[in-house]
Amino acid sequence: xxxxxxxxxxxxxxxxxxxxxxxxxxxxxxxxxxxxxxxxxxxxxxxxxxxxxxxxxxxxxxxxxxxxxxxxxxxxxxxxxxxxxxxxxxxxxxxxxxxxxxxxxxxxxxxxxxxxxxxxxxxxxxxxxxxxxxxxxxxxxxxxxxxxxxxxxxxxxxxxxxxxxxxxxxxxxxxxxxxxxxxxxxxxxxxxxxxxxxxxxxxxxxxxxxxxxxxxxxxxxxx
Amino acid sequence: xxxxxxxxxxxxxxxxxxxxxxxxxxxxxxxxxxxxxxxxxxxxxxxxxxxxxxxxxxxxxxxxxxxxxxxxxxxxxxxxxxxxxxxxxxxxxxxxxxxxxxxxxxxxxxxxxxxxxxxxxxxxxxxxxxxxxxxxxxxxxxxxxxxxxxxxxxxxxxxxxxxxxxxxxxxxxxxxxxxxxxxxxxxxxxxxxxxxxxxxxxxxxxxxxxxxxxxxxxxxxxx
Numbered sequence: 114x115x116x117x118x119x120x121x122x123x124x125x126x127x128x129x130x131x132x133x134x135x136x137x138x139x140x141x142x143x144x145x146x147x148x149x150x151x152x153x154x155x156x157x158x159x160x161x162x163x164x165x166x167x168x169x170x171x172x173x174x175x176x177x178x179x180x181x182x183x184x185x186x187x188x189x190x191x192x193x194x195x196x197x198x199x200x201x202x203x204x205x206x207x208x209x210x211x212x213x214x215x216x217x218x219x220x221x222x223x224x225x226x227x228x229x230x231x232x233x234x235x236x237x238x239x240x241x242x243x244x245x246x247x248x249x250x251x252x253x254x255x256x257x258x259x260x261x262x263x264x265x266x267x268x269x270x271x272x273x274x275x276x277x278x279x280x281x282x283x284x285x286x287x288x289x290x291x292x293x294x295x296x297x298x299x300x301x302x303x304x305x306x307x308x309x310x311x312x313x314x315x316x317x318x319x320x321x322x323x324x325x326x327x328x329x330x331x332x333x334x335x336x
Numbered sequence: 337x338x339x340x341x342x343x344x345x346x347x348x349x350x351x352x353x354x355x356x357x358x359x360x361x362x363x364x365x366x367x368x369x370x371x372x373x374x375x376x377x378x379x380x381x382x383x384x385x386x387x388x389x390x391x392x393x394x395x396x397x398x399x400x401x402x403x404x405x406x407x408x409x410x411x412x413x414x415x416x417x418x419x420x421x422x423x424x425x426x427x428x429x430x431x432x433x434x435x436x437x438x439x440x441x442x443x444x445x446x447x448x449x450x451x452x453x454x455x456x457x458x459x460x461x462x463x464x465x466x467x468x469x470x471x472x473x474x475x476x477x478x479x480x481x482x483x484x485x486x487x488x489x490x491x492x493x494x495x496x497x498x499x500x501x502x503x504x505x506x507x508x509x510x511x512x513x514x515x516x517x518x519x520x521x522x523x524x525x526x527x528x529x530x531x532x533x534x535x536x537x538x539x540x541x542x543x544x545x546x547x548x549x550x551x552x553x554x555x556x557x558x559x
Contacts, residue, residue, distance in 0.1 A: 136449060138361040138442075215448050219361075221507035222442040225434075226359060235508045266518065273515050276507070277500025284444035284499070285458045292496050295489065 123149055124159060125173040128166065133209040137219035142166070164227050167220070171233035178237055182244050190251035191258070191310045195297050197244065198271065202278055202293035215283045241275075242268045257308045267303070271296065346372055347382060348396045351389065356432040360442035365389070387450050390443070394456035401460055405467050413474035414481070414533045418520050420467065421494065425501055425516040438506045464498070465491045480531045490526070494519065 127148035135144050142163060146153040160166040182201065185193045205211050224230040246264035253262050274296050281287035301310060350371035358367050365386060369376040383389040405424065408416045428434050447453040469487035476485050497519050504510040524533060 138446070211448075215445060218503075219442065219445040221503060222438060222445045223361070224507050225438050225509075231508055238504070238508050238510075269515070270518055270522075273500035273504055273510075273518070274497055275500065276503040277496035277498065280441075280444060280499040280503045281461070281496055284447050285454055285461050286448075287461075287496075292492070295493055295496070299493075 120151075121159065121169070122173075124151075124156065124166070125170055128170045129213065130209075132216040133212045136212065137216045137223065164229075167227070168229040168233065171220070171230060175233055175236050175240075179240050182241060189257060189310060190248045190255055191300065191304065191308075194245065194248040194252065194300055195310070197248065198275070198296055198300065199293065201241070201275055202289055202296070204282075204289040214279060218279060218283045238272060242272055245271050252303075257305065257310070258303050259305055262303060271300075274299075343374075344382065344392070347374075347379065347389070348393055351393045352436065353432075355439040356435045359435065360439045360446065387452075390450070391452040391456065394443070394453060398456055398459050398463075402463050405464060412480060412533060413471045413478055414523065414527065414531075417468065417471040417475065417523055418533070420471065421498070421519055421523065422516065424464070424498055425512055425519070427505075427512040437502060441502060441506045461495060465495055468494050475526075480528065480533070481526050482528055485526060494523075497522075 124145070128145050130148045131140055131144045135141075140163070142156050142160075143153050145166070146156050149156075156166070160169065182197060186196050188196065205214060220230065221234065224234055242265075246268035249258065249262060249264035249267045252258040253260060253264070274292075278287075278289060278292040278296070281292065282289050304310065347368070351368050353371045354363055354367045358364075363386070365379050365383075366376050368389070369379050372379075379389070383392065405420060409419050411419065428437060443453065444457060447457055465488075469491035472481065472485060472487035472490045475481040476483060476487070497515075501510075501512060501515040501519070504515065505512050527533065
């Protein structure tokens with residue numbers, strides 16, 4: 114059972130590497146097998162095919178994503194919300210990571226055609242929505258935001274904007290940090306008069322964010 | 337010369353239909369030829385291959401898009417801005433149109449890998465940016481928006497949000513009208529106190545918008 118689990122984890126990690134190299138559209142089971150010490154036949158023992166493997170891969174990414182977004186730094190609700198947005202919209206310097214983000218967008222584009230993809234992608238959205246709405250509700254509770262602020266509405270806004278940021282980054286190479294800091298400004302503009310948040314206006318990444326991005330697990334924050 | 341132009345237009349229209357049926361990833365030159373009265377060899381006479389054909393297809397879509405977004409209804413600058421956003425983010429009922437929008441997203445995801453795609457996609461963005469920023473500047477001039485409103489900043493915000501709306505619609509089937517009306521509300525929230533705009537709060541489409549969507553040309557508003 115544990116060995117079966119190890120094999121699956123190894124296949125998921127191989128899929129990540131293969132995606133970074135080949136993108137999604139052209140990726141074959143052979144490409145994934147080439148990133149493991151297993152044969153393509155062995156892969157087919159575990160998965161019916163590319164779609165089946167990718168449903169599990171998305172679930173694997175989702176697990177990392179859910180853990181990642183729930184792991185807040187200390188601070189007021191609005192500080193934690195800003196930190197969350199900066200973490201989810203962290204620019205990637207590494208070419209492999211950029212290719213992963215682009216591949217993830219290909220997967221989103223394929224979602225209407227592939228059974229089960231949308232269901233997992235909805236879980237990314239639902240978790241991020243819950244996290245953002247929860248922080249907004251806490252901000253209202255703490256008096257940082259007006260009592261009539263609607264947490265669900267703000268969360269939907271933030272989610273749509275986050276998707277747009279990744280799409281524009283991939284499609285036209287638009288700068289992630291510039292777009293992200295506009296969103297951070299929107300979040301700060303909601304503060305009631307007089308409420309102050311010690312959020313750096315610096316558009317480079319806060320150290321706490323950078324340190325969270327040093328491995329495959331941490332790449333999983335892309336929704 | 338005119339016949340050459342007719343042939344190219346026929347190929348572009350065939351590409352549109354083939355995209356709606358097959359999506360982008362699996363689309364072959366044969367699929368496009370099947371939508372014309374020409375052979376695949378004849379297609380190769382005009383285009384070096386799928387990438388070359390798609391660069392021209394994107395330019396063809398861009399032409400329609402540029403004309404479409406520049407064609408404003410009457411009204412105050414903010415009314416025209418709201419109408420523009422509603423037109424660009426018009427939900428599609430038709431299955432073929434939905435498939436086209438998804439295919440367009442696949443193309444955006446492929447942009448980093450294909451020579452020349454990004455350049456055309458940047459023109460969609462630049463034109464929409466200029467149009468939105470121009471209307472915001474007019475709104476400032478007309479006293480609808482505060483003098484310190486930054487047209488470029490608002491335009492960037494609107495563009496990112498529009499991309500996010502299409503991406504979430506494709507990835508998780510999120511409702512376009514709900515997301516769009518949040519953006520409309522953002523645009524109205526910028527109005528200076530006392531300024532009023534007779535914009536319907538109705539979340540169904542205004543008739544002027546619906547009537548603009550009855551042919552291939554009108555589908556080209558998707559950025």
